[in-house]
Amino acid sequence: MTAAHLMKLYFPEVSELTLRTLVELWERTVRKFPHNPAIISEGTTLSYADVNASANRLARVFIEHGAGPEKLVGLALPRSPEMVIGVLATAKAGAAFLPVDAAYPAERTSYIIEDAAPALLCTTDASRAALSPELTVPRLVVDDPRFLDRLRGAEGTDVAPEERTAPLLPDHLAYVIYTSGSTGRPKGVAVTHTGLAALAAAKVAGMAVEPDSRVLQFASPSFDAFLTELLAAFTSGAALIVPTAGTLAADTLEAALLDHRISHAVLPPTAALTVAPRRFPALRTLVVAGEACPPDLVERWAPRVRLLNAYGPTEGTVCATMTGPLSAGDEVTIGRPLPGLEAHVLDDELRQVPVGEIGELFIAGPGLARGYLNRPAMTAERFVANPFGAPGARMFRTGDLASRRSDGQLLFHGRADDQVKLRGFRIELGEVEAVLGRHPQVAQAVAVLRTDHGVPQLAAYAVPVEGAAPTPAELREHMLRSLPDFMVPAVYSTLAALPLSPNGKVDRAALPAPGVLPRTGHREPSTPAEKALCEIFCELFESASIGVDSSFFELGGTSILAIFFIQRAQEAGLDFSPRDVIDNPTIEALAAIAAARSDG
Missing domain, CATH: 3.30.300.30 (ANL, C-terminal domain)
Incomplete structure (x- = not known):
């Protein structure tokens, strides 16, 4: 189905040329489904009309602070309704949103803010405390009582075009997301509105999202999969479910899927493998993306849900290719290009390789990012002339290896350079x-x-x-x-x-396999809790020598692995939170916590 057909199917009242910006996509849905739930979070339900009014008020405050087309608004907000409303408000102001994760080290967040130079930074009191006090960008603290009073006084009707500092056009920036950079510093990918409408139409069609659907907001706002979730919900009239939990995996992911009766989710394969498909009768569609999809995931999930595999770099407006519904036993491909995009598998001289042969994957089309913020040389290196398109057309060198099957579907074969994907994160x-x-x-x-x-x-x-x-x-x-x-x-x-x-x-x-990390004062367990924890550590870190002074993170523990550790500890009668593991990573310290809780 072509992009034009998808556009006519999902947006019949508005032409493809006029329906391009994020604010247009959102406001069309508000007009059609004003009373539908738009955001559901921890017992709070906001209708499309409610969210729209809040975004309009915030947008007017942003405009007062200089936000407008080609300007950035930094959003240092956690996964929350406020973050979603902040994105919509930024779009209504005509500006581009810049997600800033306050949980990152201060050195990294400071670099991102200084490099991007947003017109203002929207944050919370808690997040502000984690940011460097030396930053000079103006800040709006959304939970400050004085700011809330100011917000309540703003007009809640839709922002008129003449209220913006300049007319908003489809080729203006929509967002800038910083990804890992090979030079030792993260780089900002500058994405316009141009590819958003086609992405939304393809996701709604492929995922079969309907107005009564409940879409999980899983991704960190600092990653572009966040846009997929918003667009899938907010261009179909569905509800976006926003959990406030930190890491969503294993028990926390299961609770989110069950408690909120999630019908549609986009997850990295690593997260999907931490839960059992049979547990979620309400789940109708699962899209896996962000890393290679293993065949055993297809075997587990395809018989129970509509399972799709998606692929795409941030430089291609979130998603470049996607499969149709997968079946158990299928060869796992990354599908075909989304409407309006092209995928070329080329050799070192930019010639198409024959079917079945491996080459580097290039993507082209109007959904390509503008380039890297403030990095013209890097942009010129990765965004190259498209020899298969019209004069001036570009294509993006993904650095991924792929091959094309005779039916046109693409197979992923890893990276051609030093970039890796780990638990859905690009590094x-x-x-x-x-x-x-x-x-x-x-x-x-x-x-x-x-x-x-x-x-x-x-x-x-x-x-x-x-x-x-x-x-x-x-x-x-x-x-x-x-x-x-x-x-x-x-x-x-x-x-x-x-x-x-x-x-x-x-x-x-x-390079040799990593050796066993040295342990100082290696001591044997002496209490039942220490013995139980030592056994769990031995299961998780097979090659390590374990003692009560062994540290979870020094042994190689990660946030995802901590979820499994907490599950195993609960099975042994020991209850820990993720914060317990972070603050007290040794067996001795964790056992002491368990003993104190038992005594209490």
Whole structure:
């Protein structure tokens, strides 16, 4: 089905040329379904009319602070109704939203804000405390009583075009999302409104979203899958379900799917594999995206739900290709290009490779991002002339390897460079290596993605400066000061020298399996709780030597693995929260918490 057909099917009253901006997509749905639930979160239900009025009030405040076309509004807000309303308000003001995760290290959030230079930063009192006080960007604190009074005094009707600082056009910026950068700093992908309408139509059609659907808001607002969730709900009249829990995996994900009777969800495969399909009778459609979809996931989910596999870099307006409904036993492809997009599998000289042969995947079409914010050289390197399109047409070099089947569907074959995907997150190994290399005791650094025990994890290798001996704990602490949790290596090894290939480059394939981390004062468990926790640690970290002083994160624990640990501990009669594990990662400390709760 062409983009034009999809547009006529889902937006019959408005032509394809006029229905392009995010605000137009949203306001059309408000007019059609004003009383439908738009946002449901922790017992609170807001109708489309309610959300629209709140977004209009906030948009007018944004405009007063200089927001408008080609300006950015930073949103340092957690997953919440306020974040969603902030996105809509930014669109109504004509500006582009810049998500800022206040849970990231202050060094990273400061860099993003300074690099993007938003006109203002919208935040909460709690998030403001996590941001650097040296930032000079004007801030609006949405839960400040004085700001709430000001907001209540603003007009709630739709923002008229003449109220904006300039006319809003489809090729104006819609959002800027920062992704991992190979140079050691994150880079902002600048995306316009142009591809949003076709993306929305394709998602609504492919996912079979209807006005009575309940769409899970799973993705962090700092990742573009967030847009898929909003568009799928807000262009069909469906309800967007916004849980306030942090990590959604295993028990927390199961609770969100069950308690809210979720009918449609977009999840990374890693998260989908933490729950059992039979538990969710209300779930009708599951889209997996963000990392390669394993065949066993299809075997588990396809018989019970409408299962789709989607693929796309941030540079392609969220999603570039998608399958139809998958069946158990199918070869897992990444589908075909979405309406209005093209996919080319090319060799090193930008020639189409024959069917069945592997080449680099390029995507083209109006949904391509404008480029990288403030990085013209990098933009020119990755967004290249499209030899198969009209004069001036561009295509994006994804860095992914693919092949095309005879039926036109695409098969994914991994990366052609040093970018990896881990639990749905896109990570440039170069950025991880650059941060590790800034440690004063590290002369050389390499990071790789390993699956030595069947669980993918980042591993770091460091060659110390002469006379230095940095410990894994010191290296991890250094990384946590600059990188978000998902980019921090799980294990660290020091080497006398890095293995080299004949051409003098680092031979990543020759790097040894990460060694067992040293344990100081290795002591055996002495209480029932310590013994139970040692057994669980041994299951999770098969190659490690475990004692009561063993630390969950030094052994390679991650936020996803912490969910499994908490589940296993509960089965043993020990109840911990994710915060307990973060603040007290050793067996001894966790056992003490369990003992204190038992005594109480």
